Amino acid sequence: MKIPFNHCIRDGDFFIVYERHDTMKAVKVCENSVLQIRFGVFKHSDWIGKPFGSIIFSNRGGFVYVLASTPELWTLVLSHRTQILYIADISFVIMYLEVVQGCLVLESGTGSGSLTTSFARAVAPTGHVYTFDFH
Secondary structure, three states: OOOOOOOEOOOOOEEEEEEEOOEEEEEEOOOOOEEEEOOEEEEHHHHOOOEOOOEEEOOOOOEEEEEEOOHHHHHHHOOOOOOOOOHHHHHHHHHHOOOOOOOEEEEEOOOOOHHHHHHHHHHOOOOEEEEEOOO
């Protein structure tokens, strides 16, 4: 069973704005919002309907790439309020625990969600991840 993937950006979508090799941001599209960065001002309404991977130009001629959010990119862009696992460690954990499609995963300590997003992809589409955190 395949999980459907919308290849075009829609209002309300989360995606990754790739500015440079060392600068990426997670953005939620809101039709009347703008993103102001060093490369210019980007209207969210200009992104709607564009396919992921597109180059979007600003009012000043600067540009960014809009990328679909994956667990790997999410791990790189999220704010690190807590200690996180990176891709190499996440891969080891998923293999060692034999987390596969259809599994039920119980995670204690969601934290930033870095590991959670990878668990969700590993168990999809028929599995489920339950995660709990205390704040």
